[in-house]
Amino acid sequence: MKRRAILAATLVSAALLAQGSSAWAQAGNARPIKLVVPFAAGTTTDIVGRVLAEALGRQLSQPVIVDNRPGAGGAIGSELVARSGADAHTVLLGTVGTHAINTSLYRRLSYQPQRDFVPLGFVGATPTLLVVPAAAPWKGVADLRQASGKSVSFASAGNGTSGHLAGELLNLRLGKDFVHVPYRDGAQALTEVMAGNVQFMFYHPAAVQPQIRAGKLRALGASSARRSTAAPDVPTLAEQGIADFDLVAWFMLYAPADMPAAQRDRLREATQAVLAQPEVRDKLAVQGIEPMAMNASEMAAFGTAEIAKWGEAVRRSGAQVD
Numbered sequence: 001m002k003r004r005a006i007l008a009a010t011l012v013s014a015a016l017l018a019q020g021s022s023a024w025a026q027a028g029n030a031r032p033i034k035l036v037v038p039f040a041a042g043t044t045t046d047i048v049g050r051v052l053a054e055a056l057g058r059q060l061s062q063p064v065i066v067d068n069r070p071g072a073g074g075a076i077g078s079e080l081v082a083r084s085g086a087d088a089h090t091v092l093l094g095t096v097g098t099h100a101i102n103t104s105l106y107r108r109l110s111y112q113p114q115r116d117f118v119p120l121g122f123v124g125a126t127p128t129l130l131v132v133p134a135a136a137p138w139k140g141v142a143d144l145r146q147a148s149g150k151s152v153s154f155a156s157a158g159n160g161t162s163g164h165l166a167g168e169l170l171n172l173r174l175g176k177d178f179v180h181v182p183y184r185d186g187a188q189a190l191t192e193v194m195a196g197n198v199q200f201m202f203y204h205p206a207a208v209q210p211q212i213r214a215g216k217l218r219a220l221g222a223s224s225a226r227r228s229t230a231a232p233d234v235p236t237l238a239e240q241g242i243a244d245f246d247l248v249a250w251f252m253l254y255a256p257a258d259m260p261a262a263q264r265d266r267l268r269e270a271t272q273a274v275l276a277q278p279e280v281r282d283k284l285a286v287q288g289i290e291p292m293a294m295n296a297s298e299m300a301a302f303g304t305a306e307i308a309k310w311g312e313a314v315r316r317s318g319a320q321v322d
Contacts, residue, residue, distance in 0.1 A: 032063035034090045038077025038098055040070040040185060044204045044287060048251050049093045051283045055274040073160055074098035082116035084256045088263035092254045096162055104311035105160035106321050117254040119299035121271035124289035125250040127224030128166055128202035129234060131217045133194060141221050141240040145174050153179040155189035155201040160319045162249050166202035166223050168317035173242050205230040205288030223247045230288030
């Protein structure tokens with residue numbers, strides 16, 4: 001009798017354990033979540049992705065692994081997530097490039113931002129800083145206005161990036177024809193600017209400020225409507241007489257549109273909780289990223305407005321990618 005009782009208790013325990021394991025799997029914890037970053041390791045997007053992955057992993061009690069899939073202005077990684085279908089374990093760290101600029105830049109974009117994705121959380125936005133080599137003669141945008149267009153070039157991390165379009169908008173506002181020089185990535189472009197091979201570029205505060213402090217670069221202005229909290233001493237271009245100049249880079253976490261609603265809601269709740277944490281906000285602030293709380297409808301409306309705004313910038317620049 002005693003042996004039978006022990007056996008029965010063991011069977012009950014095993015059944016309960018199996019039931020618990022099944023519930024755990026159904027909650028989405030059976031395998032790690034893959035956070036696709038559609039740009040290379042070491043970029044601002046990658047740094048932001050790793051901050052989110054670590055915090056989401058703690059919040060969900062589940063591993064969140066960064067998967068870098070760079071290429072085609074973020075289109076390769078974005079398409080991967082868009083085509084992941086009902087996979088409940090793949091999300092994308094989208095950007096102003098992948099979800100606003102690319103819509104107008106690419107003649108045949110392999111995904112549609114508003115059709116193929118659902119926003120989970122708006123991570124934040126950052127202006128870019130217009131920087132020149134420390135040895136450059138210009139002290140402000142007024143000096144750059146006097147420069148001869150064809151003798152001045154500006155670098156970017158590639159055709160159609162926010163840095164490229166910011167430079168083209170500056171051309172438009174100043175009536176100049178500064179020459180665009182695209183590079184493989186932002187780090188290479190920045191190196192060329194510091195060497196004086198290219199005269200200026202627009203880039204994220206987190207990347208340029210160490211070089212400014214080292215005396216290798218000088219910031220002439222910020223691309224946003226108001227000053228960056230990461231560089232409050234740098235005046236905006238609007239403050240310097242450049243009207244209607246407000247371009248910022250931003251980051252948003254997305255789920256594929258076909259992700260099951262229960263898992264999507266679980267991830268959205270976790271994302272919103274993580275983005276409200278002071279520790280996460282502080283880590284993002286170090287990268288010059290300013291938070292902005294948005295609900296689901298506000299994120300959708302923001303995306304629509306950004307597609308329209310950057311679409312105009314793309315058309316004016318004449319940039320196009322097949």
